[in-house]
Amino acid sequence: EAGVVQSPRYKIIEKKQPVAFWCNPISGHNTLYWYRQNLGQGPELLIRYENEEAVDDSQLPKDRFSAERLKGVDSTLKIQPAELGDSAVYLCASSSPGYNSPLHFGNGTRLTVT
């Protein structure tokens, strides 16, 4: 099966600019996650979707971050405006229905804010 697809792979922007990341989960996976991974750290959850509903966005900085998952498939994560501290790898993951299905991760988008 095709894996989780993310684009772009790399993105370099100046601070205060907007940026968007795209994720296409594995077909049939109704749960989608966005994680942020800072250098030398483990990933941290930003938002989790069940189909098109955001069921956990408690760690999403809502003043500058937004996400959507229209039609419960693809998802977009946006930052506006970006800050230097947003430089990180943004990982998308998906999982199939089921109480303890493992997460399948994409390759991530490496964001550098200058």
Place this chain on the structure above:
Amino acid sequence: AQKVTQAQTEISVVEKEDVTLDCVYETRDTTYYLFWYKQPPSGELVFLIRRNSFDEQNEISGRYSWNFQKSTSSFNFTITASQVVDSAVYFCALSEARYGGSQGNLIFGKGTKLSVKP
């Protein structure tokens, strides 16, 4: 609060050596899941194993084995006869089981970077 601690930041071994990666977790839940993921230089997190809190049996998969001990809140990972291809960052993670119908959020440790030299 939930927490995962991987005290070993970096480990370097020579090929064919055995190596154990330590993971200690904290949770107030009685039902939870523990995971190990591998992150090679390509960046993708690769699922290795899931263990639920009621199953303390150790597991072996090829050169990989896992030792789960609830008494010490540890879930250690051993690679036997390491190979250069095992070089990667390995993450231990914890998930609560109270999210009905789907997996809860993963709480990751900071990872252990393993370098296997030929």
